[in-house]
Amino acid sequence: MKLLHRLDRNLGCGVALAALLSAPAAWAQRADAAALNAVGRTATPAEVHAWNIDVRGDFKGLPKGSGSVDMGGKVWDGKCASCHGAFGESNSVFTPLVGGTSKKDIETGHVYFLSHSGYPHRTALMKVSRLSTLWDYINRAMPWTAPKSLTTDEVYGVLAYILNLGDIVPADFTLSDKNIAEVQKRLPNRNGHVFYKAMWEVRGKGDVKNPLCMKDCPVQGGIESALPDDSRNANGNIAEQVRPFGPARGTDTSLAPRTQKVGVVVPATVVAAAAPAVPALPAGPSAADAPAHALIQANACTSCHGVTNRIVGPAFQDVATKYAGRADVVAYLSDKIRSGGQGVWGAIPMPAQAQLKEADARAIAQWLAAGAK
Ligand code: HEC
Ligand code: HEC
Numbered sequence: 001m002k003l004l005h006r007l008d009r010n011l012g013c014g015v016a017l018a019a020l021l022s023a024p025a026a027w028a029q030r031a032d033a034a035a036l037n038a039v040g041r042t043a044t045p046a047e048v049h050a051w052n053i054d055v056r057g058d059f060k061g062l063p064k065g066s067g068s069v070d071m072g073g074k075v076w077d078g079k080c081a082s083c084h085g086a087f088g089e090s091n092s093v094f095t096p097l098v099g100g101t102s103k104k105d106i107e108t109g110h111v112y113f114l115s116h117s118g119y120p121h122r123t124a125l126m127k128v129s130r131l132s133t134l135w136d137y138i139n140r141a142m143p144w145t146a147p148k149s150l151t152t153d154e155v156y157g158v159l160a161y162i163l164n165l166g167d168i169v170p171a172d173f174t175l176s177d178k179n180i181a182e183v184q185k186r187l188p189n190r191n192g193h194v195f196y197k198a199m200w201e202v203r204g205k206g207d208v209k210n211p212l213c214m215k216d217c218p219v220q221g222g223i224e225s226a227l228p229d230d231s232r233n234a235n236g237n238i239a240e241q242v243r244p245f246g247p248a249r250g251t252d253t254s255l256a257p258r259t260q261k262v263g264v265v266v267p268a269t270v271v272a273a274a275a276p277a278v279p280a281l282p283a284g285p286s287a288a289d290a291p292a293h294a295l296i297q298a299n300a301c302t303s304c305h306g307v308t309n310r311i312v313g314p315a316f317q318d319v320a321t322k323y324a325g326r327a328d329v330v331a332y333l334s335d336k337i338r339s340g341g342q343g344v345w346g347a348i349p350m351p352a353q354a355q356l357k358e359a360d361a362r363a364i365a366q367w368l369a370a371g372a373k
Contacts, residue, residue: 013331016119021153024030024348025260030191042143050085053139053140054136055132055134055135055136055139056132057130057132058132058134059177059180059181062135062176062180063134063152064152064176064177065152065153065156065176065177066153066155066156066158066174066175066176066178067153067154067155067158067159067160067165067172067173067174067176068173068178069157069158069160069161069163069169069170069172069173069174069175070157070159070171070173071153071157071159072154072156072157072158072159072162072164073157074236075136075150075154075157075158075161076088076158076161076162078160079143079146079150079158080142080143082342082347082348082349083143083144083348084096085319087165088123088165089163091278092122092163093348094310095121095122095123095124096123096124097123097124097125098123098124098162098165098166099119099121099123099124099125099126099166099361100113100119100121100122100123100125101113101125101126101166101167101168101188101189102227103167103190104370105187105188105189106167106168106186106187108255109169109187109188109189109190109191109192110189110191110192110328111126111127111187111188111189111192113125113126114126114189114192120228121305124161124162125163125166125188125189126188126190127188127189127192128187128191129187129191129192130187130190130193131159131180131183131184131187131273132184134159135155135156135159135180138150138155138158138159139152139155139281143349145340145349145350146351156176157175158177159174159175160174160175162185166188168183168186168187168188169183206254208210221245232253233254233309233334235251235311236253236306236309236310236311237250237252237253237254237300237306238250238251238252238253239251239252239253239254239310240297240302240306241303241311242308249348283345285373286373289367289373291363292363292364292366292367293365294349295360296364297314299353299355301353301364304350307372312348313348313350314345316368316372317371317372318366319333319372320369320370320371320372323368323369326370328371329365329369330362330365330366331365331367332365333364333368333369334358334361334362334364334365335361336339337353337356337361337364337365338352338353338354338356338358338361339352340352340353
């Protein structure tokens with residue numbers, strides 16, 4: 001394995017071409033190969049080891065260790081409860097982790113409420129069919145604000161605590177690499193695992209139909225379902241939370257939904273004749289505010305803050321209102337933006353933004369002080 005190893009072939013060609021625009025083709029090819037060989041170096045075993053943390057369904061990759069429900073409860077209270085609730089039942093930041101499973105489910109390995117109505121959520125313990133997934137996810141991604149900060153034993157402990165909340169293991173249990181396969185046999189949805197062969201079977205039939213077409217070809221797929229109006233903007237404007245380039249853009253959920261349901265498949269001639277009316281985009285930020293808007297997007301602030309609406313953190317305009325008129329507002333805010341903090345707007349912490357340049361933090365703070373338009 002090489003670090004920064006294979007530049008994408010096209011990119012490699014691009015590099016060579018830029019350097020040797022007028023050279024003969026054979027030359028360019030040789031230079032291309034040489035340029036690729038000069039890129040990167042072989043990764044050291046320690047680097048590979050640091051990346052190679054996945055835990056598989058059969059627990060291959062699981063590190064040795066153990067943690068009790070008791071110890072995990074302390075980790076939970078300190079590092080998880082602020083977002084997931086004291087008993088894993090909160091849905092204020094994310095779908096609840098615990099709830100909706102029963103003794104019967106533990107016996108059958110199928111979760112009743114996944115196929116019957118009567119429980120309002122699909123919690124993590126209802127859905128997960130392999131314990132390795134939970135272990136791996138917590139180990140690599142949680143706590144949300146400080147991923148990979150837990151020790152191996154803490155991951156075992158906090159997972160034991162979650163399993164105890166779901167009555168899957170008793171309160172005096174210690175989860176370890178030795179007994180995790182036994183606990184897997186009690187996971188409520190262990191038999192609910194489905195494998196959609198068509199998605200993975202490359203030599204079989206794929207799961208898409210793409211008929212060959214040379215004339216009057218269908219050009220537009222139909223919208224089969226859409227977000228209900230009342231939840232359109234519930235988590236802030238999706239367009240502001242998704243990168244504004246690349247093939248997948250977020251729809252602007254601050255606008256009224258498109259009322260017209262686009263037909264199933266329409267030939268090009270028909271589409272050209274009756275193009276659906278797309279609502280005009282609202283005017284963007286003014287020239288004075290645009291640099292700050294670019295900074296809050298580029299630094300992913302908008303994944304947690306809307307300009308006009310709360311997401312995980314407060315709306316930027318609410319921050320502006322709160323500190324309007326305060327004499328040291330720019331200094332206070334640029335410092336808070338870089339250091340993060342907790343408790344001013346609620347229990348959810350804001351992670352430190354150490355990557356953010358001081359000048360950029362200051363520019364954002366000045367924009368906030370001017371009203372966050
Ligand atoms: C600052 C808020 C926050 C904290 C603290 C936090 N989480 Fe999370 N957690 C989230 C969010 C948000 C998600 C969903 C993330 C996503 O889908 O990308 C999540 C997802 C999860 C999931 C996956 C649930 C599922 O159904 O996919 C697990 C398990 C989990 N967290 C466990 C923990 C544990 C254990 C801790 C403490 C060590 C913790 N979390 C701390 C916010 C938090
Ligand atoms: C992971 C989510 C998250 C990200 C990313 C994030 N914030 Fe925050 N931010 C929060 C939360 C939560 C709070 C509320 C903290 C509190 O209650 O003290 C907050 C608070 C703030 C405050 C108010 C501080 C105060 O003392 O009143 C400002 C200003 C702020 N954030 C700016 C930013 C900027 C600028 C960025 C990007 C560089 C950013 N945030 C990125 C979650 C986030």
